[in-house]
Amino acid sequence: MHSPIPSYLDEVLQSVAADRTGVLANYIPELAEVDPERLGASIAMVDGELYASGDTDSLFTIQSISKPFVYALALADRGFEKVLDKVGVEPSGEPFNEISLEDSSGRPLNPMINAGAITTHSLVGTETMNRAERMERVISGLSAFAGRSLDVDEAVYSSEIEHAHRNLAIAHMLRSHDILTENPTGVVEGYTRQCSLLVTVQDLAMMAATLANYGIQPVTGEQVVPKTVVRQVLSVMFTCGMYNAAGDWATQVGIPAKSGVGGGIIGAVPGQLGLATFSPRLDVHGNSVRGVSLFERFSSDMGMHVM
Numbered sequence: 194m195h196s197p198i199p200s201y202l203d204e205v206l207q208s209v210a211a212d213r214t215g216v217l218a219n220y221i222p223e224l225a226e227v228d229p230e231r232l233g234a235s236i237a238m239v240d241g242e243l244y245a246s247g248d249t250d251s252l253f254t255i256q257s258i259s260k261p262f263v264y265a266l267a268l269a270d271r272g273f274e275k276v277l278d279k280v281g282v283e284p285s286g287e288p289f290n291e292i293s294l295e296d297s298s299g300r301p302l303n304p305m306i307n308a309g310a311i312t313t314h315s316l317v318g319t320e321t322m323n324r325a326e327r328m329e330r331v332i333s334g335l336s337a338f339a340g341r342s343l344d345v346d347e348a349v350y351s352s353e354i355e356h357a358h359r360n361l362a363i364a365h366m367l368r369s370h371d372i373l374t375e376n377p378t379g380v381v382e383g384y385t386r387q388c389s390l391l392v393t394v395q396d397l398a399m400m401a402a403t404l405a406n407y408g409i410q411p412v413t414g415e416q417v418v419p420k421t422v423v424r425q426v427l428s429v430m431f432t433c434g435m436y437n438a439a440g441d442w443a444t445q446v447g448i449p450a451k452s453g454v455g456g457g458i459i460g461a462v463p464g465q466l467g468l469a470t471f472s473p474r475l476d477v478h479g480n481s482v483r484g485v486s487l488f489e490r491f492s493s494d495m496g497m498h499v500m
């Protein structure tokens with residue numbers, strides 16, 4: 194039977210195309226150069242069926258959308274206790290780049306803000322891995338979620354690392370509390386490289402669908418991380434994934450989600466589907482303006498809100 198989803202996606206993209214509000218992520222010079230008009234959306238069902246419309250093959254950097262997947266790898270590799278010892282699960286209600294450490298212990302409030310994500314990056318793989326081996330585990334792990342090999346955008350990486358003073362300051366704070374136990378510069382380099390992985394909106398929908406499918410990649414059939422890990426990751430995405438817009442998101446859209454300053458947003462409906470949007474202009478929280486509108490439409494049209 195002919196699916197109505199492709200024409201639905203075309204129509205929904207059309208409905209937000211005229212919105213030119215928001216700004217590009219100019220704190221990373223290379224991101225300020227992208228075409229602001231890009232617009233795409235994709236839906237991946239847990240059976241592997243993939244739908245997409247608009248800029249379906251444009252590559253852009255994953256940025257903070259890498260955070261839940263790296264959190265998943267850290268939980269799978271080191272176990273819940275070791276990871277929870279270093280990174281909490283409480284919403285910060287603050288912007289993504291706030292320091293947000295618990296007062297006495299220095300433990301970051303959650304793995305979606307930069308302090309927590311820099312820490313979870315350091316927890317991927319085994320304790321004896323060197324930086325290159327850990328990076329390889331991060332890239333191959335995220336590639337397994339996507340179902341294809343992902344590459345780093347070296348230009349975006351260099352552009353961001355040159356201006357990474359705030360993340361370096363956060364990493365030094367974490368090192369002073371022994372939350373990080375190694376050279377902070379090396380960890381920030383790895384974290385920034387992780388954020389510079391190139392994806393399409395279709396890759397992101399597949400990655401989200403792997404979460405929706407309880408850790409099994411819908412096309413390759415690989416169990417990328419255990420189901421218990423996915424439950425933890427989706428719970429944290431629900432409460433912390435949209436930073437200080439998390440409350441608005443929970444009421445308006447009502448599904449676990451994660452945004453990135455490259456212009457992507459993902460959402461997962463457990464047992465059903467993964468969704469992704471791409472549009473580079475961002476609101477004050479660093480979330481894609483048209484992406485947020487698209488998710489509001491998806492949620493109301495498809496009755497996705499958990500309530």
Ligand code: DON
Nearest residue numbers: 256257289388452453454479
């Ligand atoms: O740490 C940073 O500043 C970026 N590489 C990632 C930030 C990001 O995507 C925030 N999300 N909306």
